[in-house]
Amino acid sequence: xKTPAIHRRALFASAAATLVAxxxxxxxxxxxxxxxxxxxxxxxRARTEPIPxxxxxxxxxxxxxxxxxxxxxxxxxxxxxxSGLFRPxxxxxxxxxxxxxAQAPRFQDWRVLGAVALTTGRVELSGDRLRVEFRLWDIxxxxxxxxxxxxxxxxxxxxxxxxxxxxxxxxxxxxxxxFNTRVAYVSESGPRDRRTRRLAIMDQDGENHRFLTDGxxxxxxxxxxxxxxxxxxxxxxxxxxxxxxxxLQTGRQEVLGNFGGMTLSPRFSPDGRSVILSAIRGxxxxxxxxxxxxxxxxxxxxxxxxxxxPCFSPDGQxxxxxxxxxxxxxxxxxxxxxGGVRRISFGNGRYATPVWSPRGDLIAxxxxxxxxxxxxVMRPDGSGERILSEGWSMESPTFAPNGRVLMFYRxxxxxxxxxxxxxxxxxxxxxAGFNERQVVTPNDATDPSWSPLLx
Amino acid sequence: MSTAKTLLSxxxxxxxxxxxxxxxxxxxxxGAGAGGAGQIRPGSQEDLVANVGDRVFFDTDRSTIRADQxxxxxxxxxxxxxxxxxxxxxxxxxxxxxxxxxxxxxxxxRANSARDVLVxxxxxxxxxxxxxxxxxxxxALGSNEDAWAQNRRAVTVVR
Numbered sequence: 001x002k003t004p005a006i007h008r009r010a011l012f013a014s015a016a017a018t019l020v021a022x023x024x025x026x027x028x029x030x031x032x033x034x035x036x037x038x039x040x041x042x043x044x045r046a047r048t049e050p051i052p053x054x055x056x057x058x059x060x061x062x063x064x065x066x067x068x069x070x071x072x073x074x075x076x077x078x079x080x081x082x083s084g085l086f087r088p089x090x091x092x093x094x095x096x097x098x099x100x101x102a103q104a105p106r107f108q109d110w111r112v113l114g115a116v117a118l119t120t121g122r123v124e125l126s127g128d129r130l131r132v133e134f135r136l137w138d139i140x141x142x143x144x145x146x147x148x149x150x151x152x153x154x155x156x157x158x159x160x161x162x163x164x165x166x167x168x169x170x171x172x173x174x175x176x177x178x179f180n181t182r183v184a185y186v187s188e189s190g191p192r193d194r195r196t197r198r199l200a201i202m203d204q205d206g207e208n209h210r211f212l213t214d215g216x217x218x219x220x221x222x223x224x225x226x227x228x229x230x231x232x233x234x235x236x237x238x239x240x241x242x243x244x245x246x247x248l249q250t251g252r253q254e255v256l257g258n259f260g261g262m263t264l265s266p267r268f269s270p271d272g273r274s275v276i277l278s279a280i281r282g283x284x285x286x287x288x289x290x291x292x293x294x295x296x297x298x299x300x301x302x303x304x305x306x307x308x309x310p311c312f313s314p315d316g317q318x319x320x321x322x323x324x325x326x327x328x329x330x331x332x333x334x335x336x337x338x339g340g341v342r343r344i345s346f347g348n349g350r351y352a353t354p355v356w357s358p359r360g361d362l363i364a365x366x367x368x369x370x371x372x373x374x375x376x377v378m379r380p381d382g383s384g385e386r387i388l389s390e391g392w393s394m395e396s397p398t399f400a401p402n403g404r405v406l407m408f409y410r411x412x413x414x415x416x417x418x419x420x421x422x423x424x425x426x427x428x429x430x431x432a433g434f435n436e437r438q439v440v441t442p443n444d445a446t447d448p449s450w451s452p453l454l455x
Numbered sequence: 456m457s458t459a460k461t462l463l464s465x466x467x468x469x470x471x472x473x474x475x476x477x478x479x480x481x482x483x484x485x486g487a488g489a490g491g492a493g494q495i496r497p498g499s500q501e502d503l504v505a506n507v508g509d510r511v512f513f514d515t516d517r518s519t520i521r522a523d524q525x526x527x528x529x530x531x532x533x534x535x536x537x538x539x540x541x542x543x544x545x546x547x548x549x550x551x552x553x554x555x556x557x558x559x560x561x562x563x564x565r566a567n568s569a570r571d572v573l574v575x576x577x578x579x580x581x582x583x584x585x586x587x588x589x590x591x592x593x594x595a596l597g598s599n600e601d602a603w604a605q606n607r608r609a610v611t612v613v614r
Contacts, residue, residue, distance in 0.1 A: 192596045218591070221556065234559075239586060241559070262563050262587060265556040278560065283518075283567050285560040306560040322557060328516065329557055350516075352554040366554050392598075395554045411551075419596030447555065 021455040029147030050087040052114045058121030059102040069123040075161035079179045084435030107142045130154040134164050163455050178400035182451040184222040188444040192419040206440040223267050224451045232266035243277050257290045265309045270316045278308040300338035313356050320354040344382030359403035366395040375408050388433040398450045407448040498538035500613045507534045513607040518564040532576025542614045544584040545569050550603035551590045562587030569609035
């Protein structure tokens with residue numbers, strides 16, 4: 001607060017500022033003992049003990065900066081805890097004050113709490129300018145593992161907290177995080193036979209919630225573009241169910257393609273240049289790919305039956321989809337040009353809503369059998385099927401950009417003939433099948449779509 | 456064996472339900488009529504519901520017209536020929552025991568199946584539109600076999 005200009009100049013002398021997200025600049029903080037090695041926890045095993053970490057409030061001069069420092073720390077704590085891979089230590093147990101820790105951590109005070117890692121930070125507020133200095137400490141070797149200063153307008157404080165959370169995740173787990181992301185979904189309200197369904201968007205932790213459509217027409221199945229600037233979805237505008245594009249920067253909506261009938265289940269290709277979808281012509285639903293520049297469409301399947309829910313592999317070479325061509329719903333994989341179709345699901349039940357992991361190693365799906373719905377994963381060749389969660393009704397998995405977490409939606413049955421007791425909510429779960437958590441939304445929520453990493 | 460038995464009992468159940476839901480609908484529309492006293496305008500939705508039947512039901516995951524449902528569509532085709540100015544939308548629906556995207560396609564295929572019977576019965580294709588709502592507009596709001604049987608439907612609606 002006292003001399004922010006000097007602080008910034010001093011840092012800029014040592015390293016250029018980097019734009020990490022729109023309006024957020026970062027500069028590395030020099031440290032005597034910045035480690036290149038240090039602790040990296042292996043989470044490739046199915047399930048690990050969560051990492052004990054101490055995240056005290058960030059220090060700040062004056063009540064506004066202190067409150068901001070507290071808010072940022074609490075967003076970080078919530079992110080790390082919700083991942084299931086960290087165990088933030090209760091702040092009531094802390095010995096050293098945030099201010100003292102920000103000056104120089106007394107490692108013994110944190111080691112006795114069982115912490116493996118410690119974060120410290122300092123917040124400076126000057127008008128609407130926010131500067132956050134953040135450091136991550138490796139407690140056993142007593143050295144700084146990360147040090148970064150973030151500069152942005154104060155309204156971006158949540159995003160800075162998410163970026164710091166991703167920094168911690170990556171430094172300690174050795175892989176990219178997923179906290180600086182958003183989720184598009186369908187917000188549902190009203191009685192079951194007259195539901196209002198609106199597109200909505202929120203941060204992955206449920207904050208910054210915003211409606212994208214007004215509910216005048218039904219909107220379903222939003223899906224993010226790989227650069228997160230637009231969403232493909234299905235709209236009942238003019239009572240003609242069609243796939244539309246929604247530009248998140250301008251708010252503009254436009255219909256995609258001219259198929260003369262219903263189009264549904266859109267998804268962008270990994271390079272963002274085309275949309276794959278299902279269109280109904282005659283009695284069958286077939287898969288088409290639409291080039292976004294030329295708007296030319298190409299038909300990829302023409303078997304008898306319903307081919308829906310296509311999704312590209314992350315390298316764009318293959319497509320997984322859902323078809324009842326063999327009598328009931330199963331999963332099939334084909335080459336991106338429509339050739340080489342092979343069935344990959346052979347377990348008990350019907351399979352649907354396949355979605356390819358951004359890592360390429362797994363396909364998540366919905367399985368319906370014996371009166372139950374389940375969310376599971378299998379390898380792209382159909383082997384290694386694992387069920388992660390099971391219940392009365394659940395569907396529509398979507399991967400976090402690092403492929404480690406899924407969101408999906410879960411429904412509870414109606415208790416009576418008026419539909420009382422029915423609800424739909426989004427859950428997240430680790431792909432190892434633990435740490436299922438409900439995402440808090442203002443209304444019923446379905447069809448989640450996880451954005452790419454925004455920084 | 457057990458599948459066949461389930462199917463049979465389902466067919467019996469839905470047979471009853473057809474009657475049930477039609478009477479309910481007719482009662483509601485008769486009560487709501489502006490003129491009251493059972494005045495139903497020929498060619499109206501009320502006429503279709505009370506005297507013909509506005510909907511057919513389907514087996515789980517199927518969109519073929521069941522033998523026990525076909526007569527409803529045959530009656531609808533004759534009714535549309537008698538009321539030559541009437542245009543309709545056939546709305547296809549599914550029960551809640553499927554995934555949203557597949558059910559949207561399934562509902563469309565059901566609407567198409569019903570339309571095809573109307574066209575085969577002599578109705579000009581230009582008089583019939585189709586739309587699918589998948590599982591998203593249930594008629595029966597419960598979560599049980601009876602409700603699901605009522606929701607796997609194609610409903611003919613006068614435009």
